[in-house]
Amino acid sequence: MTDSSQHTRRAIETVWRIESARLIGGLVRVVRDLDAAEDLAQEALIVALEQWPETGIPENPGAWLMTTAKRRAIDRLRRQRMLDKKHEELGRAPVQDLLTTLESAVDAIDAEVEDDLLRLVLVACHPILPTEARVALTLRLLGGLTTDEIARAFLASEPTIQQRIVRAKRTLGEAKVPFEVPRGADLTQRLSSVLEVVYLVFNEGYSATKGDAWLRPALCDEAVRLGRILAAHLPDEAEVQGLLALMELQNSRARARVTPSGEPVLLLEQDRGRWDQLLIRRGLAALERAEVLKRPLGPYTLQAAIAACHARARTAEETDWVRIVALYDGLAELTQSPIVELNRAVAIAMAFGPEAGLELADQLKDEPALASYHLLPSVRGDLLQKLGRLDAARAEFERAAFLAKNTRERELLLARAKACR
Amino acid sequence: MRVIVLVKASAESEAGQMPSEELLTQMGSYNEELVKAGIMLAGEGLHPSSKGKRVRFTAKQRAVIDGPFAETKELVAGYWVWQVKSMDEAVEWLKRAPFDGGAEVEIRPVFEAEDFGAEYTPELRARDEQLREQVEERQKR
Numbered sequence: 001m002t003d004s005s006q007h008t009r010r011a012i013e014t015v016w017r018i019e020s021a022r023l024i025g026g027l028v029r030v031v032r033d034l035d036a037a038e039d040l041a042q043e044a045l046i047v048a049l050e051q052w053p054e055t056g057i058p059e060n061p062g063a064w065l066m067t068t069a070k071r072r073a074i075d076r077l078r079r080q081r082m083l084d085k086k087h088e089e090l091g092r093a094p095v096q097d098l099l100t101t102l103e104s105a106v107d108a109i110d111a112e113v114e115d116d117l118l119r120l121v122l123v124a125c126h127p128i129l130p131t132e133a134r135v136a137l138t139l140r141l142l143g144g145l146t147t148d149e150i151a152r153a154f155l156a157s158e159p160t161i162q163q164r165i166v167r168a169k170r171t172l173g174e175a176k177v178p179f180e181v182p183r184g185a186d187l188t189q190r191l192s193s194v195l196e197v198v199y200l201v202f203n204e205g206y207s208a209t210k211g212d213a214w215l216r217p218a219l220c221d222e223a224v225r226l227g228r229i230l231a232a233h234l235p236d237e238a239e240v241q242g243l244l245a246l247m248e249l250q251n252s253r254a255r256a257r258v259t260p261s262g263e264p265v266l267l268l269e270q271d272r273g274r275w276d277q278l279l280i281r282r283g284l285a286a287l288e289r290a291e292v293l294k295r296p297l298g299p300y301t302l303q304a305a306i307a308a309c310h311a312r313a314r315t316a317e318e319t320d321w322v323r324i325v326a327l328y329d330g331l332a333e334l335t336q337s338p339i340v341e342l343n344r345a346v347a348i349a350m351a352f353g354p355e356a357g358l359e360l361a362d363q364l365k366d367e368p369a370l371a372s373y374h375l376l377p378s379v380r381g382d383l384l385q386k387l388g389r390l391d392a393a394r395a396e397f398e399r400a401a402f403l404a405k406n407t408r409e410r411e412l413l414l415a416r417a418k419a420c421r
Numbered sequence: 422m423r424v425i426v427l428v429k430a431s432a433e434s435e436a437g438q439m440p441s442e443e444l445l446t447q448m449g450s451y452n453e454e455l456v457k458a459g460i461m462l463a464g465e466g467l468h469p470s471s472k473g474k475r476v477r478f479t480a481k482q483r484a485v486i487d488g489p490f491a492e493t494k495e496l497v498a499g500y501w502v503w504q505v506k507s508m509d510e511a512v513e514w515l516k517r518a519p520f521d522g523g524a525e526v527e528i529r530p531v532f533e534a535e536d537f538g539a540e541y542t543p544e545l546r547a548r549d550e551q552l553r554e555q556v557e558e559r560q561k562r
Contacts, residue, residue: 018510228456
């Protein structure tokens with residue numbers, strides 16, 4: 001391949017990455033079928049790959065791809081009509097009339113473009129799909145990740161991911177899900193399933209439980225990008241802004257949370273000089289928008305507000321733990337989650353002393369959801385140790401080590417148990 | 422990756438002339454497109470260099486030089502910070518910007534932790550090592 005054709009090819013791939021989601025989103029509005037929309041978009045890409053090296057890349061490549069895909073769509077509809085005409089007897093609407101209707105429907109593709117990305121996200125994250133299918137479809141359609149990349153990020157085989165995507169599309173087709181963008185309360189409700197997917201992708205990248213190491217930052221970046229796109233399209237949705245704030249603020253600590261050799265650094269031990277001030281500012285701005293939009297605050301906004309307490313503190317000692325406790329109170333009431341309660345116990349200990357924290361942590365001992373969760377005994381061990389009750393603390397750390405799944409964590413917990421002698 | 426996009430000064434921008442309403446409108450919709458694509462992190466325009474200052478460092482001396490500065494085409498008149506997947510993507514987005522008249526706009530990738538590799542000095546390493554020990558110490562306590 002010559003230099004210039006290689007150059008064009010790379011440029012086409014870049015255009016594709018920028019334009020494909022909007023293209024598919026626009027096509028799905030007209031052809032009402034995700035598979036067909038993707039096919040048409042792919043066909044337009046193939047035409048571009050054939051023609052652009054000769055003609056050069058057009059001035060407005062997105063519009064060019066859309067026009068090409070539109071022509072393909074009309075051709076398809078024509079062929080379909082011709083077949084129908086052969087199979088069916090006359091007596092229905094004249095074929096020519098139908099064709100005109102279809103063509104004007106295809107022309108309508110230029111209207112409503114504003115919603116095309118949003119439409120695609122809502123379809124990819126449709127609540128009739130299982131979560132893992134929503135994740136795969138979203139990363140594929142909106143993130144432009146290949147099935148191979150998705151597979152590696154989630155430690156699955158490529159055929160598994162491919163199957164998941166094929167099945168998801170079939171489910172959507174069979175259920176005849178509408179492709180309209182709902183409004184008002186319906187939209188807010190549909191969005192909750194989208195936000196869940198975005199945050200799941202973010203956490204997969206952030207907490208690094210499995211999968212290829214080099215893909216983790218890519219997953220975080222992708223999730224935050226989706227969050228930014230949603231926030232720009234839906235400036236009035238409080239929880240969309242709240243989730244974006246949460247991700248920007250958490251991501252702002254990415255550089256400080258591990259040493260170059262990969263050892264985790266606890267939040268309160270991090271070098272705050274390495275926190276990314278640009279992301280912090282963006283996070284705080286999104287949080288402010290969310291707080292203005294809706295009271296009481298939703299769960300993502302509350303979590304963002306907690307993250308903001310850390311972001312605002314110039315040193316660990318300056319952290320406003322009393323405010324964090326109040327925010328956890330709200331979050332606990334909203335989510336009824338024992339894990340949130342455990343976090344609240346830690347915040348209470350920081351704000352009002354280990355005794356107060358331990359009191360709440362002790363109440364969680366019989367919580368079935370936490371029965372095999374290593375962080376409960378780990379937190380209790382920590383608080384007992386601070387209170388000087390070393391024997392009890394050691395027993396808790398040993399129990400936590402027994403429950404921990406991660407080798408490095410287990411070693412740390414055993415070391416802490418040993419230190420309680 | 423993060424890139425900074427540097428818009429260079431022109432005779433007009435250095436003269437403190439505001440862009441035409443038409444250009445402002447086009448720039449507004451371009452910026453909106455960048456935001457809706459989720460790539461724009463920040464962006465600002467700068468006052469002409471006549472309102473700027475420079476500090477020159479020579480040994481212990483600090484000399485303050487008032488603007489305006491010559492070499493107009495090398496001066497920065499504005500910038501964006503973008504989050505993109507590659508330089509190719511940044512180039513593709515920049516091509517869509519509504520500049521004209523021979524304007525040259527520069528894209529420069531921002532250093533990221535992994536770029537440091539060999540530049541990651543023993544001192545920095547030692548500092549991180551120390552930090553790690555502190556953490557372990559704290560956890561043992």
